Amino acid sequence: MRIIVHTAKCQGHARCWAQAPGIFKLDDEGSILPGDIEVAEAEQLLAFRAARSCPERALEVDHAPAAQVELDAVQPTARQV
Amino acid sequence: MAPNPVPDHVPPEMVRDFSLFTSPGMLPTPNGDPHAAVACVHEGPPIFYSPYNTRDGQGTWVITRAKDQRRVLQDAETFSSHRSIFASALGENWPMIPLELDPPAHGVFRSLLSPLLSPKRVLVLEPAVRERAIALIQRIVASGTSCDVMKDFAVPFTVSIFLSFLGLPDHRLDTFVAWGKDLLHGDDEKRQVAARTIVAFIDELAAVRRKEPADDFMTFVVQAKVEGRPLTHEQVRGVGVLLFVAGADTVAAALGFDLAYLARNLKEQEWLRTEPDRIAPAAEELLRAYPTVQIIRVAKKDIDFEGAPIRKGDYVSCATMIANRDPTEFERPNTIDLARQENRHAAFGYGPHRCLGSHLARREIVIGLEEWLSRIPAFRIKESTAPIAHGGHLFGIENLILDWS
Ligand code: HEM
Ligand code: SF4
Numbered sequence: 001m002r003i004i005v006h007t008a009k010c011q012g013h014a015r016c017w018a019q020a021p022g023i024f025k026l027d028d029e030g031s032i033l034p035g036d037i038e039v040a041e042a043e044q045l046l047a048f049r050a051a052r053s054c055p056e057r058a059l060e061v062d063h064a065p066a067a068q069v070e071l072d073a074v075q076p077t078a079r080q081v
Numbered sequence: 082m083a084p085n086p087v088p089d090h091v092p093p094e095m096v097r098d099f100s101l102f103t104s105p106g107m108l109p110t111p112n113g114d115p116h117a118a119v120a121c122v123h124e125g126p127p128i129f130y131s132p133y134n135t136r137d138g139q140g141t142w143v144i145t146r147a148k149d150q151r152r153v154l155q156d157a158e159t160f161s162s163h164r165s166i167f168a169s170a171l172g173e174n175w176p177m178i179p180l181e182l183d184p185p186a187h188g189v190f191r192s193l194l195s196p197l198l199s200p201k202r203v204l205v206l207e208p209a210v211r212e213r214a215i216a217l218i219q220r221i222v223a224s225g226t227s228c229d230v231m232k233d234f235a236v237p238f239t240v241s242i243f244l245s246f247l248g249l250p251d252h253r254l255d256t257f258v259a260w261g262k263d264l265l266h267g268d269d270e271k272r273q274v275a276a277r278t279i280v281a282f283i284d285e286l287a288a289v290r291r292k293e294p295a296d297d298f299m300t301f302v303v304q305a306k307v308e309g310r311p312l313t314h315e316q317v318r319g320v321g322v323l324l325f326v327a328g329a330d331t332v333a334a335a336l337g338f339d340l341a342y343l344a345r346n347l348k349e350q351e352w353l354r355t356e357p358d359r360i361a362p363a364a365e366e367l368l369r370a371y372p373t374v375q376i377i378r379v380a381k382k383d384i385d386f387e388g389a390p391i392r393k394g395d396y397v398s399c400a401t402m403i404a405n406r407d408p409t410e411f412e413r414p415n416t417i418d419l420a421r422q423e424n425r426h427a428a429f430g431y432g433p434h435r436c437l438g439s440h441l442a443r444r445e446i447v448i449g450l451e452e453w454l455s456r457i458p459a460f461r462i463k464e465s466t467a468p469i470a471h472g473g474h475l476f477g478i479e480n481l482i483l484d485w486s
Binding site: 009011012013014015017018026028029030049052053054055056057 | 151422435
């Protein structure tokens with residue numbers, strides 16, 4: 001799974017970092033560092049939830065097909081926007 | 082006060098008799114629940130016109146969907162923050178900074194101040210926050226089995242954190258609490274006096290720090306340079322006043338609403354007490370359910386917005402308490418679920434003006450609840466008392482007497 005980071009939309013709420021500081025890195029002002037994030041398989045659910053906590057919708061989840069099936073099974077309601 | 086006449090360009094069918102200041106449940110109400118009262122707007126249209134929706138009786142458009150509020154708040158080109166609310170109460174015209182600036186000036190000041198309130202910086206402030214919470218709660222425990230939460234805990238806690246952030250000792254605490262009270266709740270005359278006192282105080286502190294620098298926020302501000310030049314006196318004042326206005330009562334109100342909820346829901350109270358890891362996500366849900374700020378913008382140009390003819394100069398209200406009860410955004414929005422996940426609530430706003438103090442505010446709330454729950458046994462609203470909640474520009478709660486005898 002990959003997280004597409006829309007840096008221009010980030011306003012530094014840091015909700016992603018609060019849930020998964022190992023995955024989402026912030027600069028000194030508290031905004032997310034630019035660059036898409038490749039997520040290791042073991043961290044996918046955590047990263048998914050953290051990305052979906054972004055109030056500005058700056059983090060887009062790009063599912064690999066296999067991961068999608070798995071996440072649907074874990075969290076059936078999580079996909080409605 | 083009679084509402085202002087509805088402007089001609091507002092279609093009569095878009096006017097609704099609803100206001101965050103005067104509708105049922107918005108004026109101070111014993112055992113009131115202004116947040117639940119506001120949620121009724123979701124039965125209606127996405128946008129309507131409220132003829133009386135500010136303290137001084139102005140009309141505003143009211144945006145009810147979270148998605149549309151994001152559109153307004155993320156578009157500072159169309160929807161301006163330039164209002165000089167504080168200064169205009171004094172018959173003056175200077176912005177609180179960065180709150181009342183628009184881009185590009187806004188971004189310059191915001192970048193200057195962000196590192197001082199960043200998530201990492203807040204980690205450094207945390208031990209002092211915890212110490213204050215513990216000291217106040219220990220005093221409450223030592224003096225009996227009941228207290229007035231706002232007076233004895235929430236307000237002195239948050240004002241004292243503001244003072245130490247500015248670089249001031251605690252012995253001015255009572256003076257500041259009194260100013261804050263007059264500013265928010267006093268009549269027009271008291272508000273003016275309080276506003277003048279706060280301005281004079283910030284000006285004086287800035288002057289002192291210019292002469293005698295210290296390791297504190299005010300020193301940082303008077304020494305800072307923006308585009309190669311130091312801040313003007315008016316800019317320093319704009320920053321200092323905003324911190325006072327934005328940073329203390331907001332957090333105090335959040336703590337008040339949280340403790341009122343827990344006092345009425347003993348099972349959940351006990352659940353958080355025995356599993357303190359649950360407090361941080363629970364505090365998010367309580368920020369969703371009981372946010373306090375009504376955000377207002379001014380249209381910079383004519384725009385048709387979801388069928389509403391917004392004209393240049395119109396006020397547009399994005400009330401966080403309305404966004405946070407939007408059923409298209411939150412499942413069962415009127416149910417409080419302390420374990421709610423992916424809680425993208427709007428308590429701190431959206432877009433470029435997103436609350437700069439949100440990281441500090443969150444830690445103050447969580448630490449305040451942690452220390453309260455670990456030191457005070459099962460508490461409820463004291464018998465034959467009733468907390469008084471109100472709506473307005475900043476929702477609040479008073480007379481919250483808790484009892485654990
Ligand atoms: C629970 C407590 C708090 C709530 C609910 C809250 C809410 C908000 C909201 C909704 C805004 C956006 C206003 C707008 O868009 O016009 C805002 C802005 C702001 N808040 Fe907070 N706030 C809280 C605590 C704090 C604290 C503790 C501080 C300071 C230490 C603070 C400092 C600021 C500043 C500086 C801004 C202006 C940011 C800008 O314009 O770029 N706030 N706050
Ligand atoms: S949650 Fe969104 S807005 Fe916040 S830091 Fe992460 S990416 Fe930026």
